[in-house]
Amino acid sequence: VTILDIGVGNARVPKHLCGIKEIWDKIAFYDGTDNAMACVEISNKEISTLNIGDKAAAHYFEATNLDKRNKKHDMVITTWFTAGNFYPDNFSFENYKEEGQKLNLDRNLKFEKIFSAAYNLLNPGGEIVLGACYIDNNATRLKQEESYKKMGMTVITDKHDSFTATREGFWSQRFTPEKLYRYLNFADSSNIIITPLDTYNYAMQVRIKK
Numbered sequence: 001v002t003i004l005d006i007g008v009g010n011a012r013v014p015k016h017l018c019g020i021k022e023i024w025d026k027i028a029f030y031d032g033t034d035n036a037m038a039c040v041e042i043s044n045k046e047i048s049t050l051n052i053g054d055k056a057a058a059h060y061f062e063a064t065n066l067d068k069r070n071k072k073h074d075m076v077i078t079t080w081f082t083a084g085n086f087y088p089d090n091f092s093f094e095n096y097k098e099e100g101q102k103l104n105l106d107r108n109l110k111f112e113k114i115f116s117a118a119y120n121l122l123n124p125g126g127e128i129v130l131g132a133c134y135i136d137n138n139a140t141r142l143k144q145e146e147s148y149k150k151m152g153m154t155v156i157t158d159k160h161d162s163f164t165a166t167r168e169g170f171w172s173q174r175f176t177p178e179k180l181y182r183y184l185n186f187a188d189s190s191n192i193i194i195t196p197l198d199t200y201n202y203a204m205q206v207r208i209k210k
Contacts, residue, residue, distance in 0.1 A: 001027050004073040004121065006063050006114075007082040008032025011043035014056045024052075031073070033061035064110065066117035076118040079131040081203070084163070084173035086110045093169050097156040105162050105173065108183060115208070116186040122210040130206040132197060136162050136174035140202050144172055175204075184208055 005013055011032060018024045030052075034040050043058035063086070088110055091103065118128050134140050144164040145155050153166040163173040177194050184192055184206075191209040 001074045002072070002123075003027060003030045004071075004076045004118070005030065005032040006066075006076065006078040006118070007080075007085075008034050008043050008058050009039055009079070011046040011056075011058060013077070013079055014052065015046060015050060018050055018052050018056075027055060030056040031071070032056070032058040033063070034058065035060070035062050063114045066114060066121065069117075069121060071121070072123050073121055074123050074126045075129065076121060076126075077129045077131060081132050081134055081172060083111070083115075083130040083133050083206070084175070085171060086114055087163075087165070087171040087173070091165075091171070093156065093165060093167055093171075096165065097167075102160050103163070105179070106182070108173070111173075112183050112186075115184065119186055119208065119210060124210060126210050128206075128208040130208075132203045133180070133206055134172065134174040135201050135204055136176050136179070137201055139200070140174055143202070144174075177204075180206060 014030045014032065017027065032043055034043070037060050040058045040060045047053050047056045047058065086108065088103070088108065092099070115128060122128065134144065138159060141159065141164060148155055148164065148166050148170060153168045153170060155164060156167050157163060157165050163171060165171045180194065181189055181192060187208045187210070193207040193209070195205045197203040197205055
């Protein structure tokens with residue numbers, strides 16, 4: 001199996017996978033990408049320490065450029081809540097609250113571009129796995145806001161938004177199944193599997209099969 005990890009972070013996934021021999025033996029190559037050079041450097045250092053550089057590597061890469069990659073994969077993954085971090089290019093973190101206009105996220109063109117390109121990179125029978133997506137409800141919103149505030153950030157969104165953002169440039173979108181089906185319109189809806197991850201209506205996993 002060949003894997004592409006969008007947002008490899010600190011290489012936590014290959015670190016865990018290589019610790020289970022019967023799983024790691026089934027992986028042909030693990031490509032990790034990140035748009036933070038610090039994460040790429042940390043990941044490659046971890047890969048070197050684990051001595052798995054023969055079939056794992058991290059690369060500096062913007063997810064919006066996935067349509068320029070020509071390497072096919074059996075699986076494209078994004079872990080934690082990375083899928084909700086792709087905000088529109090014209091979003092103003094500095095002025096959003098003051099402008100008082102609410103962002104309509106019936107469409108998120110950046111999200112759609114990234115994952116439609118990821119879908120095109122799949123081998124037949126492959127799949128995309130969005131490890132976790134926040135569910136759009138008030139309880140989840142409050143948890144997001146509390147988390148950012150604990151980190152000393154200024155939240156610039158409110159209950160009328162389907163995402164939480166801070167003046168410091170952090171963004172985290174929440175989703176409904178209906179919105180995900182709309183965003184993932186490049187795939188047959190029967191091949192989209194949405195699984196709740198908890199009993200609190202907080203997060204869900206999304207798999208898109210090709």
